[in-house]
Amino acid sequence: MTDPIAQLTAALGTEPPASVVDLPPGTVTFLVEAIAAAKRAQRESMAEVLEQSLKAVPYPLRGVVKSVLRG
Amino acid sequence: MSAPTNTPATALPRLARVLGLPVESLPPLDALADNDLETLTVLVTRAVSDHDNEMFARTAALAKILPGPVAGKIAERVLPAALAARIAEHLEPRRAAMLVSTVSVGYLADVAVALDPQRAVAVISGIAIDRIRLVAIELFRRDDLAAMAAFVDAVSDDALFAALDVASGDQLLRIGPMLVWSPRVEAVLDQVDDHHLDAVLTAAIPEQRWAEAAHLLGKVPDSTRQRIAARIAVAQQPVRDALEQAAASGVLPKPLYDTLV
Numbered sequence: 001m002t003d004p005i006a007q008l009t010a011a012l013g014t015e016p017p018a019s020v021v022d023l024p025p026g027t028v029t030f031l032v033e034a035i036a037a038a039k040r041a042q043r044e045s046m047a048e049v050l051e052q053s054l055k056a057v058p059y060p061l062r063g064v065v066k067s068v069l070r071g
Numbered sequence: 072m073s074a075p076t077n078t079p080a081t082a083l084p085r086l087a088r089v090l091g092l093p094v095e096s097l098p099p100l101d102a103l104a105d106n107d108l109e110t111l112t113v114l115v116t117r118a119v120s121d122h123d124n125e126m127f128a129r130t131a132a133l134a135k136i137l138p139g140p141v142a143g144k145i146a147e148r149v150l151p152a153a154l155a156a157r158i159a160e161h162l163e164p165r166r167a168a169m170l171v172s173t174v175s176v177g178y179l180a181d182v183a184v185a186l187d188p189q190r191a192v193a194v195i196s197g198i199a200i201d202r203i204r205l206v207a208i209e210l211f212r213r214d215d216l217a218a219m220a221a222f223v224d225a226v227s228d229d230a231l232f233a234a235l236d237v238a239s240g241d242q243l244l245r246i247g248p249m250l251v252w253s254p255r256v257e258a259v260l261d262q263v264d265d266h267h268l269d270a271v272l273t274a275a276i277p278e279q280r281w282a283e284a285a286h287l288l289g290k291v292p293d294s295t296r297q298r299i300a301a302r303i304a305v306a307q308q309p310v311r312d313a314l315e316q317a318a319a320s321g322v323l324p325k326p327l328y329d330t331l332v
Contacts, residue, residue, distance in 0.1 A: 012114045012115065012118045013118055013121070014114060016111060016114065017103070017104070017106075017107035017110040017111055017114075018104070019102065019104040019107045020107065022102040022103070023100065023102050023103065024098075024102075026098070027098040030098050034090045034092060035090070035115055035118055035119060037091070038089060038090045038091050038119045039118075039119055039122040039123075041091055042119060042120075042157075043122070043123055045151060045154060046123055046126055046127075046130075049149050049150055049151070049154060050130070052149040053149050053150070056144075056145045056148060056149060057137070057141075057145065058141065061136065061137065064136055065133060065136070065137070068129060068132050068133055068136065069129050069130065069133070070129075
């Protein structure tokens with residue numbers, strides 16, 4: 001899949017607004033890569049936060065917290 | 072998707088924030104239609120936040136089992152504001168209202184800036200006006216007008232009044248072009264007291280903010296413009312002179328000036 005607009009549609013999970021077609025392809029590619037990087041950074045950050053949060057939770061509550069986080 | 076409720080001036084900083092990039096590093100997006108920049112910003116925000124929606128919802132569920140002060144302390148200690156904002160969107164309004172009373176105003180302001188205003192309406196509705204006023208004071212202290220403007224449609228009239236009440240005249244002038252004007256915004260501005268109208272009038276002069284003044288005067292309803300005219304009539308001579316000179320030099324459109332005197 002090399003069409004930047006199609007890649008942006010996939011990254012957004014929906015059609016982008018109409019005038020995105022007026023952007024240079026390089027700009028659309030920049031957005032696609034930036035969205036992917038933001039998703040990766042968010043997941044990594046969230047995993048780290050949850051690990052640190054568990055350490056901060058009072059010991060008697062850790063079991064129940066773990067079970068809630070696991071779903 | 073519903074009609075955009077924010078302007079391009081507020082969209083660009085929010086787009087950069089959700090991508091974790093400085094606004095200067097974004098490529099030019101001028102080719103986008105104004106509404107499309109706002110729409111793109113909302114779509115990008117949701118694509119990124121929805122990526123981990125399930126995890127955010129589970130984390131928000133912790134607020135039900137952890138005592139409020141404990142949850143607040145842990146959040147402020149380990150949770151970056153951007154993640155806290157995503158999680159907050161999954162909180163029950165009552166729980167959110169209780170949690171915001173346990174964290175610092177600075178942290179709350181950081182979280183507020185990262186919230187998706189449209190998704191946060193329910194959560195914000197539960198927050199006490201006094202707390203909203205403190206966050207508004209903090210955001211105006213930071214001069215983050217784009218963040219304030221983004222929230223206009225997400226807060227109650229009372230919260231909007233509380234926020235406007237703590238803005239300086241200069242900030243009220245500069246936030247005007249960032250607002251999406253609606254009958255509600257006009258109605259709220261029409262109820263702004265004379266003290267604030269005077270502050271807006273006098274703020275335009277030292278910084279020569281005639282473009283912002285013209286924008287505001289061109290947008291407010293006739294009833295507000297008549298009130299402004301009444302304030303000009305009783306304003307000190309230097310204020311009236313400055314307005315007259317601005318109109319004479321063309322920086323304040325003459326037809327607009329004529330409606331005021």
